[in-house]
Amino acid sequence: MSGSSKEHIIKSYDDELTRLTGEIVRMGELAVSQLEAAIDVIDRRDERAAQHVVNNDDAIDLLEQEISHDVVRLLALRAPIAGDLRNVFAALRIAADIERIGDYAANVAKRSIPLSMVAPVSPTSGLGYLAELAAQEVRDVLVAYRDRDAEHAYQVWKDDAELDEAYTGYFRQLLTYMMEDPRNITPCTHLLFMAKNIERIGDHATNIAESIWYQVNGEPLTAQRAKRDFTSNPELTKLGNKD
């Protein structure tokens, strides 16, 4: 094989990986807008819009299948260069996590339909706040993925603690409403499930962060390992303590 043919094949493979990355980012952006639409639907109590979100989830699921197909075909047709397997492996995992995020967003929208049929209960606004935290995590982690930025991914991974805390607080709020008046129990149960779905979106965003870290650094992201990375903790450089 001539030098230029080999270069051509390597270039094609890079092009394919770039295209794959773009598809995954696009899929992630769809999932984020699904989440935003789901919260809008709760605020406006719009059943048709809720059904719209539910239907859109099929598009995200299809994208994930296409991405998996592309990956499988890519590997079957082109012998990858050492190191590319990690990119491909990360692409598969991240696409699967984004598909879950889309699912959870659709679940939130789906649940707004039975919610709108029962008496309104005041703390729905807390849900919007949770959703915005989760949406920002997903947006940030998609940027980190596009830029292959492990540090940024680690930042998102840490920031998920804020969503977990907000979820716990919201959960406790709902409990007080339920205890106050039995008529609040059914609507609050719906809100509880919706909040749980949103908290899970955050979990999947941290999964994506871990995949990015592994893809870039070749080792799993753990709190200890990340702390010892001197670029995230300047103090350690002083102590000369670098792993």
Added chain:
Amino acid sequence: MSGSSKEHIIKSYDDELTRLTGEIVRMGELAVSQLEAAIDVIDRRDERAAQHVVNNDDAIDLLEQEISHDVVRLLALRAPIAGDLRNVFAALRIAADIERIGDYAANVAKRSIPLSMVAPVSPTSGLGYLAELAAQEVRDVLVAYRDRDAEHAYQVWKDDAELDEAYTGYFRQLLTYMMEDPRNITPCTHLLFMAKNIERIGDHATNIAESIWYQVNGEPLTAQRAKRDFTSNPELTKLGNKD
């Protein structure tokens, strides 16, 4: 390449696929035993056993990563024969669904810890029934996968309706306890989440059924398509109505 070398490569690929199938079945059996352990933990209120189940989930997650790695490496090293891509694609999806099943089982076990810290409430036995339905679905679908049996997969897919119905009934039971006495709300909320996790296990079992159907028949499983399959509806043979 000599004929026997070519045969050797084909045989190796088949061996690898067989090994992969075995690994996936083993992973699924782990997930089922996790679910059984989780329910046992609730009944016995055993915190240490609950932690044990949570820790075991790492083993299932690791298995899924290994399987994904194996698939990626398999494709990279051996040009697959036409049709094998479908097997490989199904393997990836099914491993991901089993990993979710393991996650949900671990979540059920994890939640038994806060549950044991609050006043007991009687309908925990309903949860065991839901879990047994779900566990049977998973066992059945693993057999269907091992045997590449699309009809059996379709049967599991239909049977999930029973779990959905039982879940709804259990949910309604819990609502009455919550409305009866505010002190029941917190424990019932835990049971609610556990029941939801179990219901989701059933959803993932149906996902696996759909993957098996697609792998064997090359087209997606939908209620209509499956009904028109004359082997599941003898009436249609009489009418001569075969798709």
